[in-house]
Structures are given as structure tokens and as C-alpha cells.
Amino acid sequence: MKQNNRGQRHLWLWLLPLLLLPTIAYAHGTVITLGIATPPTITINALYDTGEPMSEAQILVYAADDPRNAWHTGTADTAGNYQFDLDTNIEGQWSIAIRTAGHGEIRYLYVARNGDITLEQPEKRPLWQTALMATIVIVALLGIAWYYSSQGEKNHAHS
Amino acid sequence: MKLRLLLLLGILGLTACASPQNGTLELLANGEDFARQPFTSKDGWTIDFEHVYLTLTAVTAYQTNPPFDAASGQMPTGTPLPHPDSPTVDLANPTRDDGTLLVGTIDAPTGHYNAISWEMAPLNNNPTIHLLGTATKDDQTIRFDIQVDQTYQYACGEYVGDSRKGFVDPDTTDNLEMTFHFDHVFGDADSDLSEPLNTGALGFDPLATLATDNELIATLTDLEANLTADQYATLLDTLATLGHVGEGHCYEFTNGYTAHETE
Numbered sequence A: 001m002k003q004n005n006r007g008q009r010h011l012w013l014w015l016l017p018l019l020l021l022p023t024i025a026y027a028h029g030t031v032i033t034l035g036i037a038t039p040p041t042i043t044i045n046a047l048y049d050t051g052e053p054m055s056e057a058q059i060l061v062y063a064a065d066d067p068r069n070a071w072h073t074g075t076a077d078t079a080g081n082y083q084f085d086l087d088t089n090i091e092g093q094w095s096i097a098i099r100t101a102g103h104g105e106i107r108y109l110y111v112a113r114n115g116d117i118t119l120e121q122p123e124k125r126p127l128w129q130t131a132l133m134a135t136i137v138i139v140a141l142l143g144i145a146w147y148y149s150s151q152g153e154k155n156h157a158h159s
Numbered sequence B: 001m002k003l004r005l006l007l008l009l010g011i012l013g014l015t016a017c018a019s020p021q022n023g024t025l026e027l028l029a030n031g032e033d034f035a036r037q038p039f040t041s042k043d044g045w046t047i048d049f050e051h052v053y054l055t056l057t058a059v060t061a062y063q064t065n066p067p068f069d070a071a072s073g074q075m076p077t078g079t080p081l082p083h084p085d086s087p088t089v090d091l092a093n094p095t096r097d098d099g100t101l102l103v104g105t106i107d108a109p110t111g112h113y114n115a116i117s118w119e120m121a122p123l124n125n126n127p128t129i130h131l132l133g134t135a136t137k138d139d140q141t142i143r144f145d146i147q148v149d150q151t152y153q154y155a156c157g158e159y160v161g162d163s164r165k166g167f168v169d170p171d172t173t174d175n176l177e178m179t180f181h182f183d184h185v186f187g188d189a190d191s192d193l194s195e196p197l198n199t200g201a202l203g204f205d206p207l208a209t210l211a212t213d214n215e216l217i218a219t220l221t222d223l224e225a226n227l228t229a230d231q232y233a234t235l236l237d238t239l240a241t242l243g244h245v246g247e248g249h250c251y252e253f254t255n256g257y258t259a260h261e262t263e
Helices: A006-019 A127-158 B002-018 B032-036 B220-226 B229-240
Strands: A023-027 A030-036 A041-048 A058-062 A072-075 A081-085 A092-100 A103-111 B022-030 B046-063 B079-082 B088-090 B101-109 B115-120 B129-137 B140-148 B152-156 B173-180 B215-219 B243-245 B248-252
Touching (some): A041 A092, B046 B101, B152 B243, B215 B220, B220 B229
Antiparallel strands (some): A041 A081, A058 A072, B129 B140, B152 B248, B243 B248
16 A cells, blocks of 8 residues: 555545455365455464464465565464565565465465555456457557558659 | 568567467376375374375366365366376375476466366276385284275365475476375374374274284275274275375365365
């Protein structure tokens, strides 16, 4: 979240109660709860599905612009809790791996161009729509170029 | 005329940009140390596998967006990249320095392969799972030869481990791994015995009681006939939970998620 955007900061205040509601994914074996506290702070609570904490779970955070190399690493506390701050200047899909021996899960977060953080992927334009638009633009540009090319040759022939 | 030439070059350039460039995706299998080295079961037997054969079929990698969630109980819906072969691999005898085996390679369009599915099934006289080795406790050593002929079908999301996998760039190679957790079947004395890993495991004691002259040669049908109903159910459940992606759980379509039994 850009600190100089007062309007957006106020918007976050209104959305805060919603943001504090965690999303829970019940992957058998682990129950990972991600939350957005005060943006850009991300909270993690990692439990086994028995309710026991994933004590000292390894946390690996991968930024959207470099998904191969960990942007941040850390270790959960004995209760399976951890928090860190995202860099909201890096737009796109962030990945968080939470693991102990024999158990692990990767969860994803999304940072929008304006710095908003969401736990669900924003809807994207379908690929066919993007391809169609790109094709139309390319054909139009080629048509324009072809037209001017023809005009140039006509002028050249007349002279 | 020059403009037309430039136009032609532009079209060729655009075509070149649109052409997909491929890399290589390796498909690996990993039985972890439990398949490769002796370990102690939850009930004190030292399990030493000579061979851990698995017959793998329909191995398919996917690029999914949004990322595939194995908890959905569905098959991945992204772009599938199937591997045509159905090899039988021996997890106890890896072929690579990192302890894994190469199941196959695929010429792969670039991108991030963040999901994988596969089946394990009997094929060409090979059972689905064939375990050969010894179990030793105190002064007793039992040779075992156990064949399982059930079919299992796994759908998994992204690999969870020390590093991420499945990134294919033009003319480069990366891999995806199918990981098999045999401690789920026998338990692991190095872990807390009260953990679900151990409370939900069969161990080796029930199998040891079926041995004759310190030898146990059994199919799943034999085990169904001779184990108690609870023991047999535990065996079936834990066998179905073998398949993982690193530490990441999968969905197994005959049983559910591939974690330990928790009751």
C-alpha cells in the first residue's frame, strides 16, 4: 500500500474488519490460516489437522517477480504463528511455502498494481480474449502500414 | 519497396515471437530415505528394503492458473502435458545422486508446471507395488515379499520442499517430483509414537505374525484373508497415502488426501 495515498488508506480502514477475517484451507494434514492484518503485514497460523501447531515450521516467501528464489525466510513460533511484511510494489502472485518434516503446503497471495493485497486471485481476462485483441491490433497496424506503403508506391509511379 | 520489405520482416518477427520455445521437464520419483536406508518401524522392526517397485502410469504435468488446490478433490484443469510411458521404478535403488529416479523426460512448452497427476496400477505382469526386503527385531529376521495390485490415482498441486520445482525456460531443464512416504505404512520410531504418523500406521508386527519360517510372501488378497479387518483397513488406507509432492499432500481418488490417519 502506497503510504502517500491517503484515500486508499482510509479505504483500508473501512475494509479492515473484512481483511481480518482469515481464509482457511483444509488441506488434509495441515490447516494454514493466512490473514492480512494491517497491510502490508501478512499473518500465518500453521496447524496440523489434529489441531497441534506446526511448531517452528519453515516459512519461505517467494515474491511475484522472482518465483524461484526465496524473497524472505523465517521460522514460525511454537504456536505455529508467523508474520511478515509484503513489498506491495511487487505486483502479481506471491507464494508462501509452510513446511515441517512430512507436512507442507504452498499458499498464494496477490498484489494488485495499486498495492492492494488479496488472498484470492483477481479475475483475469480470458486468454482467448487477450489473443483476439492482440490479433486485431496487429492486423490493424499491418493494414495501416500496407496502405501507406501502397500510397507511397503510387506516388512514386506518378512522379 | 523498402517499406514492404520492412513489413515482411516485421511479420516474420511477430511470427517468431509467437512460436513457442520449449525446454525439458524431467519427471522424478523419490522414495526418500525410508525406501533407500534401513529405518525402525513404530513397533521396533528394522525395515530394510531391497526393492520398492512401483508401476507408474498416466503421469501428467500441468500448468494451472489459478494454482491447483489438491484439497478440491478434482483433477487439475490446466494445460496437461502427459508422459507417454508407464515405467516400473525401484525406489530403493535410485539412479541419481540426490536419491531420486528419472521416470521420464518431456519436451515441454515453457512455463511453470505447478501440478501433477499420476496413477499406480498393475501392468505387464508387474503389480502396482512390490516390496521386497527384510524386517529385523531382536534376534528375528523376516524376509518379506509383498505385492499390491490395487490402482491408485493421485492429483497434486505444487511441490513443497527446500526449493520450488517445475520452471521450464527455453532450452533449459527443470523437474517435478513424485514423492512416496513409506513411513505412513510402517511408522517411524524416530518420531513421537503418539503422533498421527505412528498412531495411524500399521507397523510391522501384524505382518510378522503371518510369516512362516521367517518368510512372508503375500499378495493383498492374502493379507485381506489373514489380517484383522482393522489391520487390513489400516493397510489399505496407508498405502493410498503414499503419494506426495515433496511434503505437499495430494488427493487420492480412492481414499482422499494423502496424510496420515488421524483417528
